[in-house]
Amino acid sequence: MPKAAAPGDMIACPECDALLRAVPLGPTERARCPRCGSLLVSPRVRSFLQVVALAFTALILMMAAVFFPFLGIAAHGLSHESSVIEVALAFSDGWLAPLSVAVLAVIVGLPMLRFCAIIYVLWPLANGRPAWPKARAAFRLAEGLTPWSMAEIFIVGTAVALVKIGGLATISIGPAFWAFCGLVIVTTLKNAFMSRWSIWAALERS
Structure with missing residues (x-):
């Protein structure tokens, strides 16, 4: 059975309120909501x-x-x-x-x-x-x-x-x-x- 994610490891989409698990990203990677496609995380150097x-x-x-x-x-x-x-x-x-x-x-x-x-x-x-x-x-x-x-x-x-x-x-x-x-x-x-x-x-x- 998969381990439940801690609240601090979750991120909510500001557009559709989808609750997603956050994963570490590289300097050039971006995370988008799979439901509506909104940009969630965009780390920059x-x-x-x-x-x-x-x-x-x-x-x-x-x-x-x-x-x-x-x-x-x-x-x-x-x-x-x-x-x-x-x-x-x-x-x-x-x-x-x-x-x-x-x-x-x-x-x-x-x-x-x-x-x-x-x-x-x-x-x-x-x-x-x-x-x-x-x-x-x-x-x-x-x-x-x-x-x-x-x-x-x-x-x-x-x-x-x-x-x-x-x-x-x-x-x-x-x-x-x-x-x-x-x-x-x-x-x-x-x-x-x-x-x-x-x-x-x-x-x-x-």
């Missing part, structure tokens, strides 16, 4: 260091995106430039103050917290050292914040708004807009390089 570098890059781009001018609008001889932080603080008076806090949280605060948590978890592992204290809790926090980090959605909403007001005023795009676009690209690359199963396995070994 030096992936931890690459993810840390991309997370640092994302933090720098986020700070630039917050404080540099985002958009400029000119109409009828009047013009105005504003940054993301200025737009959020415009709602900081009266009963709209919670809206200001929510905007800053989902666009700036939560993504930066997630990047910091990922750096905290992977920095010692990328350098061949034991994980720092509370690394598992930090990575669990980073994973839990993923659906609430809406910097990418903010860019999509801004693009839609630009199309709608483009005929009413002259719009100039500031450096913060391009910083946000770069942030979306860097975040996508980070997600492509990051193998969650490999990180959990490294934390278990550590």
Whole structure:
């Protein structure tokens, strides 16, 4: 009779919830779900260091995106430039103050917290050292914040708004807009390089 697998040796497909036995993979091997074909595990050589570098890059781009001018609008001889932080603080008076806090949280605060948590978890592992204290809790926090980090959605909403007001005023795009676009690209690359199963396995070994 085959021996039952330990819970730590199992992996669940994020698409179809199939529960599968995890097996060690080589640096160039990938594991896919036999039911739906979704990619489950994709180890990469030096992936931890690459993810840390991309997370640092994302933090720098986020700070630039917050404080540099985002958009400029000119109409009828009047013009105005504003940054993301200025737009959020415009709602900081009266009963709209919670809206200001929510905007800053989902666009700036939560993504930066997630990047910091990922750096905290992977920095010692990328350098061949034991994980720092509370690394598992930090990575669990980073994973839990993923659906609430809406910097990418903010860019999509801004693009839609630009199309709608483009005929009413002259719009100039500031450096913060391009910083946000770069942030979306860097975040996508980070997600492509990051193998969650490999990180959990490294934390278990550590």
